[in-house]
Amino acid sequence: MTETFFSATYLQYVNSRKFDLQMTQTGTPQRAYADDATLIERIRAGETELFLELIQPYERSIYLLAYSVLKNQADAEDAAQETVLKAFRHLDQLRSERTFKSWLLQIAMNEARIRRRNNHGYLYQSLDGMTEGPEDGEVAPRQFADWREIPSETLDRKEVREQLNKALYDLPEKYREAFLLRDVQHLSEKEAAEVLGISLSAVKIRLHRARMQLREKLTPLFKKRWRDRLPFRKGEKPW
Protein backbone atom coordinates (compact mmCIF):
# COMPACT_ATOMS: atom_id res chain seq x y z
CA MET A 1 0.00 0.00 0.00
CA THR A 2 1.36 3.37 -0.85
CA GLU A 3 2.06 5.97 1.80
CA THR A 4 0.02 8.53 -0.03
CA PHE A 5 -3.10 6.51 0.70
CA PHE A 6 -3.05 7.54 4.32
CA SER A 7 -1.46 10.92 4.21
CA ALA A 8 -3.12 13.77 6.09
CA THR A 9 -3.96 15.41 2.82
CA TYR A 10 -5.68 12.30 1.65
CA LEU A 11 -7.72 11.89 4.82
CA GLN A 12 -8.80 15.47 4.49
CA TYR A 13 -9.68 14.76 0.89
CA VAL A 14 -11.75 11.76 1.91
CA ASN A 15 -13.62 13.58 4.64
CA SER A 16 -14.54 16.42 2.42
CA ARG A 17 -14.94 14.39 -0.67
CA LYS A 18 -17.96 15.75 -2.43
CA PHE A 19 -15.58 17.20 -4.94
CA ASP A 20 -16.47 15.40 -8.09
CA LEU A 21 -19.62 13.55 -7.29
CA GLN A 22 -23.02 14.99 -7.75
CA MET A 23 -26.06 13.92 -5.84
CA THR A 24 -29.33 13.34 -7.58
CA GLN A 25 -32.55 14.42 -5.95
CA THR A 26 -32.94 11.11 -4.22
CA GLY A 27 -29.39 11.00 -2.97
CA THR A 28 -28.08 8.43 -5.42
CA PRO A 29 -24.58 9.45 -6.36
CA GLN A 30 -23.68 9.78 -9.99
CA ARG A 31 -20.22 9.87 -11.37
CA ALA A 32 -19.45 13.26 -12.75
CA TYR A 33 -16.41 12.63 -14.82
CA ALA A 34 -14.98 9.16 -14.77
CA ASP A 35 -16.40 5.75 -15.49
CA ASP A 36 -15.52 2.61 -13.61
CA ALA A 37 -13.14 1.25 -16.22
CA THR A 38 -11.03 4.38 -16.21
CA LEU A 39 -10.89 4.47 -12.43
CA ILE A 40 -9.99 0.79 -12.22
CA GLU A 41 -7.21 1.27 -14.73
CA ARG A 42 -5.79 4.15 -12.69
CA ILE A 43 -6.09 2.25 -9.40
CA ARG A 44 -4.31 -0.74 -10.90
CA ALA A 45 -1.61 1.62 -12.12
CA GLY A 46 -1.01 2.74 -8.54
CA GLU A 47 -3.52 5.49 -7.77
CA THR A 48 -5.02 3.46 -4.94
CA GLU A 49 -6.45 6.56 -3.33
CA LEU A 50 -9.16 6.48 -6.00
CA PHE A 51 -10.65 3.27 -4.65
CA LEU A 52 -13.15 4.95 -2.35
CA GLU A 53 -14.30 7.00 -5.27
CA LEU A 54 -14.77 3.85 -7.31
CA ILE A 55 -17.03 2.18 -4.76
CA GLN A 56 -18.94 5.29 -3.71
CA PRO A 57 -21.91 4.83 -6.07
CA TYR A 58 -22.28 1.22 -4.91
CA GLU A 59 -22.01 1.59 -1.15
CA ARG A 60 -25.76 1.57 -0.80
CA SER A 61 -26.24 -1.45 -3.05
CA ILE A 62 -23.69 -3.46 -1.08
CA TYR A 63 -25.44 -2.77 2.21
CA LEU A 64 -28.93 -3.46 0.87
CA LEU A 65 -27.92 -6.80 -0.60
CA ALA A 66 -26.13 -7.85 2.58
CA TYR A 67 -29.08 -6.73 4.67
CA SER A 68 -31.43 -8.68 2.44
CA VAL A 69 -29.55 -11.86 3.34
CA LEU A 70 -28.77 -11.12 6.99
CA LYS A 71 -31.76 -8.99 8.08
CA ASN A 72 -29.57 -7.42 10.73
CA GLN A 73 -28.00 -3.99 10.52
CA ALA A 74 -24.73 -4.69 12.36
CA ASP A 75 -24.11 -7.91 10.43
CA ALA A 76 -24.94 -6.23 7.13
CA GLU A 77 -22.50 -3.41 7.85
CA ASP A 78 -19.78 -5.91 8.78
CA ALA A 79 -20.40 -7.78 5.53
CA ALA A 80 -20.30 -4.51 3.59
CA GLN A 81 -16.97 -3.55 5.16
CA GLU A 82 -15.47 -6.92 4.39
CA THR A 83 -16.80 -6.70 0.83
CA VAL A 84 -15.07 -3.40 0.19
CA LEU A 85 -11.79 -4.61 1.61
CA LYS A 86 -11.88 -7.81 -0.43
CA ALA A 87 -12.76 -5.92 -3.59
CA PHE A 88 -9.78 -3.64 -3.00
CA ARG A 89 -7.39 -6.52 -2.37
CA HIS A 90 -8.61 -8.56 -5.32
CA LEU A 91 -9.25 -5.85 -7.85
CA ASP A 92 -6.73 -7.48 -10.18
CA GLN A 93 -9.04 -10.51 -10.41
CA LEU A 94 -11.87 -8.56 -12.01
CA ARG A 95 -12.25 -9.84 -15.55
CA SER A 96 -12.89 -7.36 -18.28
CA GLU A 97 -16.15 -8.96 -19.39
CA ARG A 98 -17.75 -8.33 -16.02
CA THR A 99 -19.00 -5.02 -14.77
CA PHE A 100 -17.45 -3.80 -11.56
CA LYS A 101 -20.89 -3.47 -9.99
CA SER A 102 -21.93 -7.09 -10.53
CA TRP A 103 -18.50 -8.33 -9.40
CA LEU A 104 -18.73 -6.22 -6.26
CA LEU A 105 -22.27 -7.40 -5.53
CA GLN A 106 -21.20 -10.98 -5.98
CA ILE A 107 -18.53 -10.46 -3.31
CA ALA A 108 -21.18 -8.85 -1.09
CA MET A 109 -23.52 -11.78 -1.59
CA ASN A 110 -20.78 -14.29 -0.74
CA GLU A 111 -19.77 -12.31 2.34
CA ALA A 112 -23.34 -12.12 3.57
CA ARG A 113 -23.93 -15.83 3.01
CA ILE A 114 -20.67 -16.78 4.77
CA ARG A 115 -21.63 -14.58 7.69
CA ARG A 116 -25.06 -16.14 7.92
CA ARG A 117 -23.55 -19.61 7.86
CA ASN A 118 -21.12 -18.65 10.61
CA ASN A 119 -24.00 -17.29 12.65
CA HIS A 120 -25.58 -20.75 12.39
CA GLY A 121 -28.54 -19.09 10.77
CA TYR A 122 -28.42 -21.75 8.12
CA LEU A 123 -30.13 -24.12 10.55
CA TYR A 124 -33.23 -22.05 10.17
CA GLN A 125 -33.07 -21.38 6.48
CA SER A 126 -35.53 -23.12 4.29
CA LEU A 127 -34.08 -25.28 1.58
CA ASP A 128 -33.61 -22.46 -0.83
CA GLY A 129 -33.18 -24.81 -3.74
CA MET A 130 -32.31 -24.19 -7.31
CA THR A 131 -35.70 -25.33 -8.51
CA GLU A 132 -38.76 -23.15 -8.54
CA GLY A 133 -41.65 -25.16 -7.19
CA PRO A 134 -45.15 -23.86 -7.72
CA GLU A 135 -46.08 -24.26 -4.08
CA ASP A 136 -44.20 -21.34 -2.61
CA GLY A 137 -44.71 -18.48 -4.93
CA GLU A 138 -47.24 -18.81 -7.70
CA VAL A 139 -49.36 -15.75 -7.24
CA ALA A 140 -52.81 -15.48 -8.65
CA PRO A 141 -53.67 -11.81 -8.27
CA ARG A 142 -56.27 -11.13 -5.62
CA GLN A 143 -56.21 -7.36 -5.75
CA PHE A 144 -57.69 -5.74 -8.83
CA ALA A 145 -58.10 -2.21 -7.55
CA ASP A 146 -56.60 0.52 -9.68
CA TRP A 147 -53.98 2.75 -8.04
CA ARG A 148 -54.15 6.46 -7.70
CA GLU A 149 -51.36 8.69 -9.01
CA ILE A 150 -48.31 8.54 -6.76
CA PRO A 151 -46.43 11.83 -6.69
CA SER A 152 -42.77 11.65 -5.65
CA GLU A 153 -43.57 13.57 -2.44
CA THR A 154 -45.71 10.63 -1.37
CA LEU A 155 -42.72 8.31 -1.68
CA ASP A 156 -40.68 10.68 0.46
CA ARG A 157 -43.08 10.39 3.38
CA LYS A 158 -41.63 8.46 6.30
CA GLU A 159 -44.62 6.18 6.81
CA VAL A 160 -44.75 5.33 3.10
CA ARG A 161 -41.01 4.59 3.06
CA GLU A 162 -41.47 2.29 6.03
CA GLN A 163 -44.23 0.40 4.27
CA LEU A 164 -42.16 0.10 1.07
CA ASN A 165 -39.25 -1.29 3.07
CA LYS A 166 -41.49 -3.66 5.00
CA ALA A 167 -43.18 -4.94 1.85
CA LEU A 168 -39.81 -5.76 0.29
CA TYR A 169 -38.29 -7.37 3.37
CA ASP A 170 -41.43 -9.45 3.95
CA LEU A 171 -40.90 -11.20 0.61
CA PRO A 172 -39.35 -14.66 0.69
CA GLU A 173 -35.60 -14.17 0.52
CA LYS A 174 -35.02 -15.68 -2.90
CA TYR A 175 -37.63 -13.44 -4.49
CA ARG A 176 -36.38 -10.40 -2.64
CA GLU A 177 -32.82 -10.94 -3.85
CA ALA A 178 -33.86 -11.36 -7.48
CA PHE A 179 -35.98 -8.22 -7.26
CA LEU A 180 -33.22 -6.22 -5.57
CA LEU A 181 -30.62 -7.14 -8.15
CA ARG A 182 -32.83 -6.70 -11.19
CA ASP A 183 -35.33 -3.96 -10.44
CA VAL A 184 -33.59 -1.95 -7.73
CA GLN A 185 -29.95 -2.31 -8.66
CA HIS A 186 -30.56 -2.79 -12.36
CA LEU A 187 -28.23 -5.69 -13.06
CA SER A 188 -28.90 -7.62 -16.25
CA GLU A 189 -30.53 -11.04 -16.00
CA LYS A 190 -27.20 -12.67 -16.68
CA GLU A 191 -25.45 -10.66 -13.98
CA ALA A 192 -28.19 -11.38 -11.46
CA ALA A 193 -27.92 -15.08 -12.30
CA GLU A 194 -24.17 -14.97 -11.69
CA VAL A 195 -24.51 -13.17 -8.37
CA LEU A 196 -27.19 -15.55 -7.14
CA GLY A 197 -25.60 -18.67 -8.61
CA ILE A 198 -28.82 -19.70 -10.36
CA SER A 199 -30.00 -20.09 -13.97
CA LEU A 200 -31.43 -17.33 -16.13
CA SER A 201 -34.83 -18.97 -16.11
CA ALA A 202 -34.78 -19.13 -12.30
CA VAL A 203 -34.02 -15.40 -12.21
CA LYS A 204 -37.02 -14.73 -14.46
CA ILE A 205 -39.35 -16.85 -12.34
CA ARG A 206 -38.19 -15.33 -9.05
CA LEU A 207 -38.42 -11.82 -10.41
CA HIS A 208 -41.93 -12.41 -11.70
CA ARG A 209 -43.10 -13.80 -8.38
CA ALA A 210 -41.41 -10.99 -6.47
CA ARG A 211 -43.13 -8.34 -8.59
CA MET A 212 -46.52 -9.99 -8.28
CA GLN A 213 -46.23 -10.43 -4.53
CA LEU A 214 -45.02 -6.88 -4.02
CA ARG A 215 -47.86 -5.54 -6.12
CA GLU A 216 -50.32 -7.35 -3.88
CA LYS A 217 -48.67 -5.92 -0.77
CA LEU A 218 -48.64 -2.37 -2.09
CA THR A 219 -52.18 -2.28 -3.45
CA PRO A 220 -53.84 -1.49 -0.08
CA LEU A 221 -51.40 1.40 0.28
CA PHE A 222 -51.90 2.94 -3.14
CA LYS A 223 -55.35 1.90 -4.33
CA LYS A 224 -57.83 4.58 -5.21
CA ARG A 225 -59.84 5.75 -2.25
CA TRP A 226 -63.52 6.51 -2.50
CA ARG A 227 -62.80 10.22 -2.50
CA ASP A 228 -60.40 9.83 -5.46
CA ARG A 229 -63.41 8.75 -7.47
CA LEU A 230 -65.53 11.75 -6.64
CA PRO A 231 -66.04 14.07 -9.58
CA PHE A 232 -65.04 17.13 -7.52
CA ARG A 233 -61.96 17.92 -5.48
CA LYS A 234 -61.62 18.62 -1.79
CA GLY A 235 -62.62 22.20 -1.07
CA GLU A 236 -64.54 22.56 -4.29
CA LYS A 237 -68.25 22.44 -3.74
CA PRO A 238 -70.14 20.58 -6.45
CA TRP A 239 -73.14 22.83 -6.03
Place this chain on the structure above:
Amino acid sequence: MVSCQKVLQELSNYIDNDVDLDLRERIENHLKTCHRCSVVLDTTRKTVRIYSDEGVLEVPGGYSQRLREFFLRSAKE
Protein backbone atom coordinates in the same frame (compact mmCIF):
# COMPACT_ATOMS: atom_id res chain seq x y z
CA MET B 1 -57.11 -14.99 -28.13
CA VAL B 2 -54.83 -15.54 -25.19
CA SER B 3 -56.23 -16.31 -21.73
CA CYS B 4 -55.98 -14.17 -18.57
CA GLN B 5 -53.89 -16.90 -17.01
CA LYS B 6 -51.38 -16.81 -19.84
CA VAL B 7 -51.22 -12.99 -19.77
CA LEU B 8 -50.57 -12.93 -16.02
CA GLN B 9 -47.99 -15.67 -16.36
CA GLU B 10 -46.11 -13.68 -18.99
CA LEU B 11 -46.57 -10.29 -17.36
CA SER B 12 -42.98 -9.85 -16.19
CA ASN B 13 -41.56 -10.99 -19.50
CA TYR B 14 -43.95 -8.61 -21.26
CA ILE B 15 -42.81 -5.71 -19.07
CA ASP B 16 -39.18 -6.62 -19.79
CA ASN B 17 -39.91 -6.84 -23.52
CA ASP B 18 -38.92 -10.47 -23.39
CA VAL B 19 -41.79 -12.07 -25.37
CA ASP B 20 -41.87 -12.78 -29.07
CA LEU B 21 -43.77 -10.52 -31.42
CA ASP B 22 -46.70 -12.89 -31.90
CA LEU B 23 -47.30 -13.33 -28.18
CA ARG B 24 -46.84 -9.61 -27.63
CA GLU B 25 -49.62 -8.86 -30.10
CA ARG B 26 -51.93 -11.42 -28.56
CA ILE B 27 -51.29 -10.01 -25.08
CA GLU B 28 -51.95 -6.48 -26.31
CA ASN B 29 -55.22 -7.54 -27.94
CA HIS B 30 -56.24 -9.19 -24.68
CA LEU B 31 -55.39 -6.07 -22.67
CA LYS B 32 -57.67 -3.95 -24.87
CA THR B 33 -60.70 -5.79 -23.60
CA CYS B 34 -59.68 -7.12 -20.17
CA HIS B 35 -59.82 -4.48 -17.47
CA ARG B 36 -58.49 -6.74 -14.71
CA CYS B 37 -55.36 -7.75 -16.59
CA SER B 38 -54.77 -4.11 -17.57
CA VAL B 39 -54.95 -3.08 -13.92
CA VAL B 40 -52.54 -5.82 -12.88
CA LEU B 41 -50.13 -4.79 -15.64
CA ASP B 42 -50.35 -1.11 -14.78
CA THR B 43 -49.93 -1.64 -11.03
CA THR B 44 -47.05 -4.08 -11.56
CA ARG B 45 -45.30 -1.46 -13.69
CA LYS B 46 -45.88 1.10 -10.95
CA THR B 47 -44.45 -1.31 -8.39
CA VAL B 48 -41.28 -1.71 -10.45
CA ARG B 49 -41.02 2.04 -10.94
CA ILE B 50 -41.41 2.82 -7.23
CA TYR B 51 -38.43 0.65 -6.34
CA SER B 52 -36.36 1.60 -9.35
CA ASP B 53 -34.50 4.13 -7.23
CA GLU B 54 -32.77 2.36 -4.38
CA GLY B 55 -33.07 5.59 -2.40
CA VAL B 56 -36.49 4.37 -1.24
CA LEU B 57 -34.77 1.63 0.76
CA GLU B 58 -33.29 2.60 4.08
CA VAL B 59 -29.63 2.55 4.94
CA PRO B 60 -28.54 3.32 8.52
CA GLY B 61 -27.32 6.84 9.25
CA GLY B 62 -23.53 7.14 9.26
CA TYR B 63 -23.10 3.89 7.33
CA SER B 64 -21.05 5.44 4.56
CA GLN B 65 -18.73 7.19 6.99
CA ARG B 66 -18.18 4.00 9.01
CA LEU B 67 -17.48 2.06 5.83
CA ARG B 68 -14.86 4.57 4.71
CA GLU B 69 -13.20 4.75 8.09
CA PHE B 70 -13.02 0.98 8.30
CA PHE B 71 -11.53 0.80 4.85
CA LEU B 72 -8.88 3.43 5.56
CA ARG B 73 -7.96 1.68 8.83
CA SER B 74 -7.86 -1.79 7.35
CA ALA B 75 -6.41 -1.33 3.90
CA LYS B 76 -2.99 -0.44 5.28
CA GLU B 77 -2.70 -3.67 7.30
